[in-house]
Amino acid sequence: MISSKGLLEKTGISRATLNNYVQYGVIPRPQTLENSRNPGKAMGYFPDHVLSRIEAIPELKAFGFTLEEIGRFFKGYRDWE
Numbered sequence: 001m002i003s004s005k006g007l008l009e010k011t012g013i014s015r016a017t018l019n020n021y022v023q024y025g026v027i028p029r030p031q032t033l034e035n036s037r038n039p040g041k042a043m044g045y046f047p048d049h050v051l052s053r054i055e056a057i058p059e060l061k062a063f064g065f066t067l068e069e070i071g072r073f074f075k076g077y078r079d080w081e
Contacts, residue, residue, distance in 0.1 A: 001031070001045040001046065001047060002047075002050065004030055004044040004045070004046065007050065007051070007054070011051065011054045013054065020067060021054065024068055025071035025074065026053065026057065026067060026071045026074055028046070028047065031044070031046075032044055032045075053074060
């Protein structure tokens with residue numbers, strides 16, 4: 001699993017972009033877990049496969065797909081997860 005902060009650092013996307021990806025179903029909602037570095041505070045964690053999905057988005061957008069279409073595409077591949 002990767003934290004939302006780690007995901008932002010590795011991919012270079014903004015928090016707003018990450019929220020859009022979740023909203024359109026491109027990536028699943030994060031699982032909220034206690035932050036091991038800061039007890040008492042929760043942080044969102046994503047499955048590791050989310051990294052490859054985020055990397056694929058610019059390529060799919062270059063082919064003219066919208067985020068809504070990309071989200072529908074990935075929802076069809078839930079067995080991947």
